[in-house]
Amino acid sequence: MANRERNKKILLELVKQPENNRCADCSAADPDWASYNLGVFVCLNCSGIHRSLSSRVKSIRLDFWEDELVELMKSNGNANVRAYYEKDVPPYFYRPREHDCAVLREQWIRAKYERKEFIGETKYPPLGYTTGYHEGMLWKKGKENAQFLKRKFVLSEREFTLVYYNKDDESKGPKGVISIKDLNAIFKPEKIGHPHGLQLTYQEDNHTRNLYVYHESPEEIVIWYNAIRAARYAYLKTAYPTGTDEELIPKITRNYLKEGFMEKTGPLQREPFKKRWFILDSQDRKLFYFKGQLDAEELGVVFIGTEGNGYSVKECIPKCARGNKWKCGVSVETPGRQFVFMCEQEREQREWLEALRQVISRPMAPQDYTIPYFEARGQYNAIYGVKVKIVLYDLP
Numbered sequence: 001m002a003n004r005e006r007n008k009k010i011l012l013e014l015v016k017q018p019e020n021n022r023c024a025d026c027s028a029a030d031p032d033w034a035s036y037n038l039g040v041f042v043c044l045n046c047s048g049i050h051r052s053l054s055s056r057v058k059s060i061r062l063d064f065w066e067d068e069l070v071e072l073m074k075s076n077g078n079a080n081v082r083a084y085y086e087k088d089v090p091p092y093f094y095r096p097r098e099h100d101c102a103v104l105r106e107q108w109i110r111a112k113y114e115r116k117e118f119i120g121e122t123k124y125p126p127l128g129y130t131t132g133y134h135e136g137m138l139w140k141k142g143k144e145n146a147q148f149l150k151r152k153f154v155l156s157e158r159e160f161t162l163v164y165y166n167k168d169d170e171s172k173g174p175k176g177v178i179s180i181k182d183l184n185a186i187f188k189p190e191k192i193g194h195p196h197g198l199q200l201t202y203q204e205d206n207h208t209r210n211l212y213v214y215h216e217s218p219e220e221i222v223i224w225y226n227a228i229r230a231a232r233y234a235y236l237k238t239a240y241p242t243g244t245d246e247e248l249i250p251k252i253t254r255n256y257l258k259e260g261f262m263e264k265t266g267p268l269q270r271e272p273f274k275k276r277w278f279i280l281d282s283q284d285r286k287l288f289y290f291k292g293q294l295d296a297e298e299l300g301v302v303f304i305g306t307e308g309n310g311y312s313v314k315e316c317i318p319k320c321a322r323g324n325k326w327k328c329g330v331s332v333e334t335p336g337r338q339f340v341f342m343c344e345q346e347r348e349q350r351e352w353l354e355a356l357r358q359v360i361s362r363p364m365a366p367q368d369y370t371i372p373y374f375e376a377r378g379q380y381n382a383i384y385g386v387k388v389k390i391v392l393y394d395l396p
Helices: 002-014 044-052 067-075 077-085 102-114 218-239 245-251 346-361 366-383
Strands: 033-035 040-042 057-059 133-141 148-156 161-165 176-179 184-187 198-204 207-214 258-264 274-281 286-290 300-303 312-316 328-333 338-343
Touching (some): 033 044, 044 057, 102 218, 184 218, 258 346
Antiparallel strands (some): 133 207, 258 274, 286 300, 328 338
16 A cells, blocks of 8 residues: 555646646646556546557556556656657647547557658658659548548649549549639538548639548558648748748648638628528638538638737627528728627637637738728629629628
8 A cells, every 4th residue: 555655646746747647648737547557647538548558557646556667657758658659750740639539549559659651760651641643532522512422632742742543534624723822721511521531721713612522541641641742841931931940830721710600691681590600710700600610612711810900890789580580790990891790608708709809819910901902892792783703792
C-alpha cells in the first residue's frame, strides 16, 4: 500500500511538469492516463487509441503502478518521446488537437508510433503526402443529389491543381479542375454521414463550391488531407516567398468558426423566414448561407467587417414573424442593410453572437477593404434585377 501511494504521488508530480501536463498526442490539458511501454502521458480519448494499437495503458490515479514502470515514466516522458517519434514531421502535416475528429487523431497516433513515419528514416515507397503528386478514387457526393459515386482524383503540386473525373475514361477530360490557390479541406464526418468525410471548398466563377468526399480507408483519407496541405504549403511558399512558417502554416487549411441552422428573412424583413445552413469563415470574414448543409453552392454571403467600418451584431426581435418557428434573434448590421436571423435555442444565439463579435473585433487585412466595394456594387445591381454571385447577392 505504501508503494502504491508513493508511486501515485510521483506520477501526479510528473504529470504536472510543463513537458507532461498536456497529452503527448492531442495537447489536451491534464492527462490522466499513460502509455507505459512508450513512457508518455495521454488523455482519455487518446488512451483508447493507444489500446487499439496494443499499447499498454494505465490510469495514473486509479491503477497500481510497479516501481519499474514509474522509473520508465520518469526517464522517458512526453518531451523525450516526442523528440524521437516527431523528429521529422513535415511543417504542413496536420497535428490534431483535442477536439479534432477521431480519424485525424487515430491516424496521427498510428503514423507516429505504429508506422514511425517521422523518425527521420527514408521510406520506400515514399509516403503519399510527400511526393507532390497523389491520385486515387474517392467517393464523391453528386452536386444535385445525395448519392455518392466513385470518382478519380489527381492532385498535382507542380500544377497547383486538384482534378477529378466523372468517368473512368480520362480521354474526355476532367469534370473539374480546382486551383490549390483557394482550396480548403476540412473533416466533417457527422455532417457528411461518414467517419472519414472530408469537405473540399474552393472558388468557382465568383462563388463558393463545396465537394463532399470520403474513402473507406482511414489512412488513405488522411493521406489525401495531408497531400492537399502539402500542395497548399508549396503554393503559399511560392506566393509569399518572404513568409515564415509561423505566418503561412495557419493559412494552409482552416476550420470554420461556427456552423449551424438559423432562420433568415429577406432584405425588407417582411418576407417569410426560411431555415438555412450557415457557415462563418473567420479568415475571409464571410458568413455563407445554404439551403441545406450539404449543398454544393451557397445562396448568399455576407461580408463581416469591423465596427469602425459600420458593422455590428446584437440580439433582436424581428419586425415580422411570418414563417419563423424560432424566437432567439440575431441582427447583423452592415453599411448596406440589416440582416435578421433566428436561432432555435438561446445557447445557439449566444454562440453566434460571440462568433460574429469575434470577427468584428479583429482588424481588417488590406485585402478585406476591397470586398465592401463589391457588396455595394452588388446591391446596386440587384435593384436592376442583375443576380451577381459574390458578397453582393442575397437569396432567401
